Amino acid sequence: MAARLIVLCGTSFSGKSTVARELARRLPAQVVSMDEINDRRGLWGGAGIPLEEWSRTFQQAQTEALELLSSGTPVIVDDTSSPRFLRDAWRELAAGVGAEFILVYVETDETTVRARRDQNRITHSRRDVTDTVLNHHLSTFEPPAADEGALSVEQIRAIGR
Structure with a gap:
């Protein structure tokens, strides 16, 4: 069976890392x-990352995923995956190695995202995301379009059963 590339898409504090681990x-x-x-x-996105540095991080992620997929290892990408051109780049990478x-x-709705971020400021279970960065992220986030065929968390959990 060909390897799978599962790309998560969602805002900060939507629960992507929890889904990825599961x-x-x-x-x-x-x-x-x-x-x-x-x-x-040595970078932290919650404080904002210059575009050229973020691009290097994306290239590193693609390199790591490609190495794993080429060896037949299924990969889960834990990222906001916004905007769409990033999701398209992952789709192309998978096609290039014959991976599903x-x-x-x-x-996750914005009220829940903000509540989780506020709770995190108390628990410090992960690094913070500044108000400026979170507000910009939420206002520019591009959810998947209908033609992208995105699955819900419930649908993907059934794959792992």
Whole structure:
């Protein structure tokens, strides 16, 4: 069976990392996390990252995913995956190695996202996202269009069963 590339799409604090860990355990699969790559590079997206640095992080994520997929290892990409051209780039990468591409939209309403961010400011379970960065992210986030065939979290969880 060909490897799978599962790309998560959703806003900050939507629950993507939780979904990624759960799916990685169930499938099994390897998670390629943009936050972890940024962390290794000494960057933090919650404070804003210059476009050229973010582009390098994206290139690193694609390199890591390509190596895993080429060896037949299923990959889950943990990222906001907005705007659409990023999702299209992942789709092209999967096609290039004959991997199945699955887009999962982790849809979470803005009230829940903000509540989770506020709770995180108390618990510090992950690094903070500034108000400026979160407001910009929420106002520019591009959810998947109907023609992208995105699955819901419930649909993708059934794949791992």
